[in-house]
Amino acid sequence: MIRTSRGDRVRTKAVSAGRRGLGGRFRRSVPLALPVGWGAVAVAWKFGCPLARQPGLPVRIATSIVFLTVGTGLVLGVRRQLRRELARVRAVAEATQQVLLRPPPARLDGLALAAGQLSATRGASVGGDLYEAVATPYGVRIVVGDVRGHGLAALGAVVAVLGSFREAAHDEAELGGVLRRLERALQRHLRERARDEHPALGKGDPEHPVAEEFVTLLLLEVRADGRLAVLDCGHPAPYLLGPRVERLPVGEPLPPLGVLPLPAVLVPHTAARLLPGETLVLHTDGAEEARDRRGRFFGFEAALARSAGRPPEGVVRQTHEALLRHTGGRLDDDVALLVVRNDRVRVPAQPAEPGLRRPRPAPSTHC
Structure with a gap:
């Protein structure tokens, strides 16, 4: 049997917590990866592609469509992330309010x-x-x-x-x-x-x-x-x-x-x-x-x-x-x-059970 010290267990928990934190940050950044990638491609196309620098209406329309798509994707990604965070915050707030x-x-x-x-x-x-x-x-x-x-x-x-x-x-x-x-x-x-x-x-x-x-x-x-x-x-x-x-x-x-x-x-x-x-x-x-x-x-x-x-x-x-x-x-x-x-039921007075004798009155002491 391999025994681990308390310090090792603490370090193991710290490493696990750090990994969970990194995993959580990675999951939160996933919705932004696609629009950011689109933005990088659009910027590279705008400044690195010779075709994008040519004058003319078709090129301008294509450039506008690319940047509009990138901006829309970025806004939708941020909006989706904010909605998820808001849903989590509301769930925590409702649980706290129910306890209070x-x-x-x-x-x-x-x-x-x-x-x-x-x-x-x-x-x-x-x-x-x-x-x-x-x-x-x-x-x-x-x-x-x-x-x-x-x-x-x-x-x-x-x-x-x-x-x-x-x-x-x-x-x-x-x-x-x-x-x-x-x-x-x-x-x-x-x-x-x-x-x-x-x-x-x-x-x-x-x-x-x-x-x-x-x-x-x-x-x-x-x-x-x-x-x-x-x-x-x-x-x-x-x-x-x-x-x-x-x-x-x-x-x-x-x-x-x-x-x-x-x-x-x-x-x-x-x-x-x-x-x-x-x-x-x-x-x-x-x-x-x-x-x-x-x-x-x-x-x-x-x-x-x-x-x-x-x-x-x-x-x-x-x-x-x-x-x-x-x-x-x-x-x-x-x-x-x-x-x-x-909703309590009022119980009426119960009559005496049969076979039980009532106590006799005390005899009179008057002559």
Whole structure:
């Protein structure tokens, strides 16, 4: 048996990687080889062939055809290469965006879920909106938020908030503890951005003042009995689709994260329930503030009423289609929807089994 040292293995891997890199560069240069070869032949023919230097219209036409063919081939080769590179970049971007804003599971602890987002940035499937739903020992916990602004510039805050929520939702027994973890994660992100954009030795104001960045957020917990616990940080209240469409009460709203510190005591609002068969629609403000070319607002509540009775994925799809028709496909802000339907079955009280005696009442002690 021949044993190889670690250094040999490292050098072997380096050589293999170098060969793969050379092979990749060679494959990328193949589409350009043909037009470059044509160009070399055309230049050699123009300056080395005596016939090409002779005057006359036929020679000029032939020379023009040769150079036009070469130029067309070169443009097509470059275009094909750019399209391949763009396809690879889009595939990587879509995979990254799916990991960042992953779709929720279709069913989660007896709840049916569906979500979707429309980005105002062309070519991006995520922007400044965020959502997530996880099953925990304390109930199904859901977050929906909206970072100030939209598009790819807001992804840093989205990553900070979602990453913190995915851990805190399982670790914190109280919903208020989850919200404080999100606040601390956003503060760390803003401090890091401040150091990057406006270092101590730099001069002038940062291009995007961090002091103006904040996140509106709705934190919700669906407990086993359908009772809802809600903490609202300046976010639009969700809609409840039951016998009619109505706003869900969320209690006194808190300031958005990043604007003011949270109060010392956080008490979730627990006066509402999600009964079996009812649907809850959480959204960002882009759904209610979307306008058409005449400046008319989108009838979000009416669109939800038309989709009542549909499954969650049907509510998301029909609402998005109505929104795109109203705006002509031109959105000024990102739009995120997360729809939750309670599919838990309410079990009625069971009668006592036959043969089991009911306990006798205690005898009276009165004379």
